[in-house]
Amino acid sequence: MTAPFPHVFECVYGDARHVGLGLPESDAPLHLYPLAGGTLAALVAAADGDTQTALARLTECRTPVEVPAGDRDQVRMLPPLLPAHTGDALVSGFMMTHNVKVGADVPDQPNWFVKGLGDVLKVPGEPLSIPADAVAVCEEAEVVLVYLGDETGVPRYVGYTFGNDLTDIGRFKQHPGHLSYAKLCDAGVAPWLHLGAPPRSVTGEVVIERDGAPAWKGSFTTGTDALHYDLPTLMSRLFAYQALHRPDRVHYVYLGADRSSFHAGFRTADGDRVTFDVASHGVRLSHPLAWTRGPGKG
Template sequence: MTHYVMLLDSPVPRGGLGVFDFKSGQSREVRPPQGNLYEALAHCADRNMDWESYLKDLPSTPYPLTPAAVKYRPPLKPDNNLLVQISEITLCTAKTEQAWYYKGNGRLLKTDGDPLQVPYHSQSISSEPCIVCLYWVDPFGALRFIGFTLGNDIHDHVLHSRDAISSTHAHLRTCAIAPALIVGELQADLAINVQIERDGQPLTASHHRMSLHRWQSLRRYSEEFLEKHEQFLEPGLVHYVFHSLSHRTANVPLQHGDWLSIDCPELELAMSNQIVEEELVSLVPLPARRAADRDGIDRPLPVPKKF
């Protein structure tokens, strides 16, 4: 199997990092004195230390990496939301179709199980499965690629298709990433499954693939773009860059209560989020998802439909 390392960032008061090595099949818990991954990176940079070696040398204990055991935070997220920049970069064949969209700061970033709240002024709700790349700007202003994970992004497709100005507004919506960070570069093509569920029943299912060639193009373009602009290189900033896996050919309108699930069997990553419309929260309360359903993201998804 390709060698990947997975990190999970658990919150205060527990603190610490869950680490899983795909090559050895071993999981362990590391508790850096700094508490979380962001603070550990800053600590290592201040002392000119390699952060991966630093974490590897810390005392560790065997630890079952089960999301049910603890509520994880979005990996690498600092406590200060203003140190987070969330954006989306699309890369199409034609150079003129490359686009960058600002999504917001850390306040909009959620993780597995968190609701994705949609503002009352939204005209429509659509979702996009994403690969999310995580970058950290070190104390010297250098952009450092840390790793990647899965993401659920929502946008307003009616606004997006209206005009250029409206398109930028369409992306100012909440989003979520999986609680596990895959350290380093993608090493092989990935298969990603996506499912939308409504009223306890599958609504749509689709299958996506991230090729190494596309990954390399996205990474190269994203880094070149971020490094061109000084405001993106403020020391301490964390960039979450969403890269859509879809081609926007089949926007499925979503509604209050729908569940979005995404999983990648090769990386043993999975996450699920529920759509919550702001004006319907008090009018149409949503029941808690049954335990059997909540675990459904660990089961094989239905055969994808051809759109």
């Protein structure tokens, strides 16, 4: 991609939505553009897939606002294109999509699941909620495709980001028919929307901390080259279903993961912090894990 700012993000600052360009450095000021009642989704949709036009629409006739590095805590990052009404967003994904997880005898379409609506998405720093009766929970470092329903409701691809498809893999292992329950944990998501085709190769490292110290580390590989399935075919089959068609609905589709800490014999616990360093793309996600309390628990 030749665009000078292939990444965009949306945030709330001073009780109003703003947009920013690029991947901000942690110790640098933020340069934001007020949306003045508009949305990043509307601006991106109006560009109709043209990255340069999208970037121009984000900045034209908008006076930039500089947020000093010391005031960054006053900025609340948002999941890419998150609608004001989170019920207008659907978070879903595929399982067993990667070559390292499938054998020769596999279906031509992998299982698909729903994680929830837009409120299950958590940006870095926010805790990921886990059901009280979870059996064994693992992290899953994934590419997340973002689609926006056009005026007829057909989902149109707008870009990608990265996420953590937190999964109760223990429940699934006990009963494969319970995949739908196993996926009902929160989902971590990076706020940066990458304007461009889905990445072919993504590499990075997972670090799980317990009581402030590293308890497990491992690397991951994902991207379209790691998939057993042809991505355009995969997505066209999914979005052929009219039930998924609605104008302005935002779809976040998690593409599946490499091996996780569970496969290495590690078991996560309440209070652990999971960090993904997506080294190939300069992105970092970090979330604490929080088990919810079941009925009758203090």
